[in-house]
Amino acid sequence: MASLISNRSEGERVDLLVVGSGIAGLIAALTVAEHGGRVLVVSKGSLSASASYHAQGGIAAAGSEGDSPELHAADTIVAGRGLCRSSAVEVLVEEAPARIDDLRALGVRFSPELGLEGGHSRSRVFHSRGAETGREIELVLARRVRDEERIRVLEGERVLGLWCSGGRCVGVVGESGALASPATLLATGGAGALWSRTTNPEGALGEGIAMAYRAGAAVADLEFVQFHPTALSASGMLLSEALRGAGALLLDANGERFTDELAPRDVVARAIAARGSALLDLRPVDRGRFPALIDRIREAGFDPEIEPVPVAPAAHYTLGGVVTDLDGRSDLPGLYAAGECACTGVHGANRLASNSLLECVVFGRRAGLTAPAEAPLEAELDPPGEPRANGDRIDGELREQMWREAGLVRDAAGLKQLCTAPALVPRLVAESALARRESRGVHFRADFPVEEPELAAHTVVRDGQSPVFERWS
Ligand SMILES: Cc1cc2nc3c(=O)[nH]c(=O)nc-3n(C[C@H](O)[C@H](O)[C@H](O)COP(=O)(O)OP(=O)(O)OC[C@H]3O[C@@H](n4cnc5c(N)ncnc54)[C@H](O)[C@@H]3O)c2cc1C
Numbered sequence: 001m002a003s004l005i006s007n008r009s010e011g012e013r014v015d016l017l018v019v020g021s022g023i024a025g026l027i028a029a030l031t032v033a034e035h036g037g038r039v040l041v042v043s044k045g046s047l048s049a050s051a052s053y054h055a056q057g058g059i060a061a062a063g064s065e066g067d068s069p070e071l072h073a074a075d076t077i078v079a080g081r082g083l084c085r086s087s088a089v090e091v092l093v094e095e096a097p098a099r100i101d102d103l104r105a106l107g108v109r110f111s112p113e114l115g116l117e118g119g120h121s122r123s124r125v126f127h128s129r130g131a132e133t134g135r136e137i138e139l140v141l142a143r144r145v146r147d148e149e150r151i152r153v154l155e156g157e158r159v160l161g162l163w164c165s166g167g168r169c170v171g172v173v174g175e176s177g178a179l180a181s182p183a184t185l186l187a188t189g190g191a192g193a194l195w196s197r198t199t200n201p202e203g204a205l206g207e208g209i210a211m212a213y214r215a216g217a218a219v220a221d222l223e224f225v226q227f228h229p230t231a232l233s234a235s236g237m238l239l240s241e242a243l244r245g246a247g248a249l250l251l252d253a254n255g256e257r258f259t260d261e262l263a264p265r266d267v268v269a270r271a272i273a274a275r276g277s278a279l280l281d282l283r284p285v286d287r288g289r290f291p292a293l294i295d296r297i298r299e300a301g302f303d304p305e306i307e308p309v310p311v312a313p314a315a316h317y318t319l320g321g322v323v324t325d326l327d328g329r330s331d332l333p334g335l336y337a338a339g340e341c342a343c344t345g346v347h348g349a350n351r352l353a354s355n356s357l358l359e360c361v362v363f364g365r366r367a368g369l370t371a372p373a374e375a376p377l378e379a380e381l382d383p384p385g386e387p388r389a390n391g392d393r394i395d396g397e398l399r400e401q402m403w404r405e406a407g408l409v410r411d412a413a414g415l416k417q418l419c420t421a422p423a424l425v426p427r428l429v430a431e432s433a434l435a436r437r438e439s440r441g442v443h444f445r446a447d448f449p450v451e452e453p454e455l456a457a458h459t460v461v462r463d464g465q466s467p468v469f470e471r472w473s
Contacts, residue, residue: 008179018039019184019185019188020189021050022340023050023339023360023361024052024363026145026364027368028328029145032150038150039151043156044159045156046155048201051134053138054201055137056133056134057353059133060353061099062124067123073090073092074121076346076347088344092359099358103137108140115127118264131290133357159175159211160172161215161388163385169184169335172184173384181377183374184335185336185368187339188207190206194394194399195407198316199316209320209322212332213462213463216462217322217323218322218461219462221459222432222461223433223443224320224443225429226315226350228241229271229313232302232309240293242290243290245262249284251280253275265442270444278312280308318340323458324338327369328366328367328370339364340360344363349443392423406429410433410443412445438450456471457471458471
């Protein structure tokens, strides 16, 4: 293990080492290369193994007449239930239109009309071919990355831990050896696949969050996990919110509507969970707008033209992660994070639909602009240690337990059981959820069902310490 210090012994100069090839990682890599830097991208899976590739609905930005970054900010803050970090929201919404222009310049093709999704007061969701937005962006970025001689991509390499020396992150330890870099960016995505019902790809296990925590970086807000209301009951396949924006109805077993389809996701998800499952009626929708998605529903054995489709909530988005500033810096020198594995505080206690692809491009780019300024590595580095990730055991039983004890409705008894789980991130989720003795946004405690004003703060955990609440501006 870790005997091969490949890139350093070979004298490869790297300004930024990126772990993960979703949209956050690829944007950061392209940004560094654009400014003359050299990048090594390491990823455990193929491109389609990222959540980015599967993103359907779109990417939010104030782009229509009558809309503005201020209105986008106001909607984001309402969704976030008093917990959004205002400086991060400002950066997100102000930079959004320029980042959409960047994507277009790189070759991303957006449909001309903007979509409307739950919680947005205006139509501001840029999307591609109905529900193919993530795929379109990911493939365009991947092509650019492959064409860029300043970026080397190492696919199929799982990173197991961070390499630290002299109080600083100096690279990573991967399955086939250690890789050194003055700056390391975690872009490893979320942890949704820790829950048995999920829309996420199976590799979304929060590994980046675990390695940052183990190396001493602060992580935060792990109790906030968004459950998407409408995943196909049988498989967890996501049926995008854009469908409800286009007129799809939620019906109970008697064929009656029981909720506002465009209410915030946590409200809709709990309304469905209270009934066990629901039916999504796609007959009122112009289905020709969503050709690929409708094909996938048919492949799953349903004909949405004839009958409503059974749906139920599934774990979808990790709001918490590695604590960063607005340029992706964690509190461990040399370590950066961006995208779903990071916690800038921008989403607060509930993410507004289509703000996460935006987060990837805005904060991925900012990390790419900042990280290459790290000082060069010292000549002598401490040897990379044995990664501690090997102790984690994530199996079907644990994923079921996550669904049961840390699902849409939690309580102290279940969360205490989870505190002894055989894997770090599930334990951190449980500890954070136990500490938050209130219900706020996506975190709902049956034993503390109301919001407590004094808990309008971020739940921060550091290695070996109990969660503390911090206020960020
Ligand atoms: C089905 C679905 C639909 C969605 N729809 C939308 C939408 O319409 N709009 C929106 O804004 N958001 C949407 N989201 C959320 C959004 O897609 C994600 O938040 C975003 O794509 C995360 O991007 P990322 O770059 O941070 O991580 P990801 O795209 O998940 O990429 C993570 C990368 O890290 C790699 N990796 C992970 N661990 C390791 C390791 N240990 N070693 C090496 N590599 C590792 C993975 O292989 C992968 O390449 C959706 C999510 C899903 C699952």
